[in-house]
Amino acid sequence: MKLVKGVKNLIEEAEREIEVVSCQKLVQIKNSKNICVIDIRDIRELWKDGRVKGSFHAPRGMLEFWVDPESPYHKEIFSSGNKFILYCKSGWRSALATKTLQDMGFGPVAHLSGGFDQWKIEIGDIEKVKQ
Numbered sequence: 001m002k003l004v005k006g007v008k009n010l011i012e013e014a015e016r017e018i019e020v021v022s023c024q025k026l027v028q029i030k031n032s033k034n035i036c037v038i039d040i041r042d043i044r045e046l047w048k049d050g051r052v053k054g055s056f057h058a059p060r061g062m063l064e065f066w067v068d069p070e071s072p073y074h075k076e077i078f079s080s081g082n083k084f085i086l087y088c089k090s091g092w093r094s095a096l097a098t099k100t101l102q103d104m105g106f107g108p109v110a111h112l113s114g115g116f117d118q119w120k121i122e123i124g125d126i127e128k129v130k131q
Contacts, residue, residue, distance in 0.1 A: 011092050014099035019110035021085055023122040026112055030054065036082045040097055041089055041116065046129040052087065052119055053127045060093050067106050078106075087112035087119070 005013075021029075029035050030052075037055040039046065040063060051057065056077060058066050065073040078084070084101075086094040091114050098111040112119065120126065 007092065011095050014095040018095065018098045018102055019108075020095075020113045021110045022113050023119050026052075026085060026119075027123055027125075030085075034082045036077065036080065036084045037112075038084050038086045039088075039116075040086055040094055043129075045089060045116075047131045049116065049120075050126040050128045052116065053125045055087075057129075060088070060097055063097055064100065064104065067101060067104065083108040083110070085110045085112055088115050090117055091115035 026037070030037055031054070037052055039051045039055045039057050040060040041051075041057075042059060043057065046057060058075070062073060065071045066075040067078045068074060069079060084107075086098050086101075086109065088094040088097075091112060094111040094115060098109050101107070101109045114122075
């Protein structure tokens with residue numbers, strides 16, 4: 001089977017249509033009262049590697065359900081009117097997730113370029129997550 005679009009194409013397209021935030025920019029804005037940093041990685045990734053200090057965990061598989069106020073799984077944090085900045089390990093899942101949320105009409109929403117891996121290299125402000 002030959003794909004019409006591969007993952008790299010989808011990520012490139014998404015990043016042309018969404019707001020992309022650098023690690024340095026996130027450092028400047030992450031402690032603002034209207035910013036929510038959202039970790040969309042699997043919980044096992046958080047247990048293994050930690051997370052960006054102060055971030056909220058919303059697993060990728062539940063994100064759309066948690067965001068939608070009509071969903072029985074809706075989480076109030078997503079009704080705050082704040083700006084949400086999503087991240088994953090490398091920035092691939094968060095780019096696609098940000099695009100999906102934007103397509104749903106949710107926002108403001110952006111994604112962290114380079115993800116958690118880049119954050120660890122550039123900033124290193126990480127907190128452990130207990131199992």
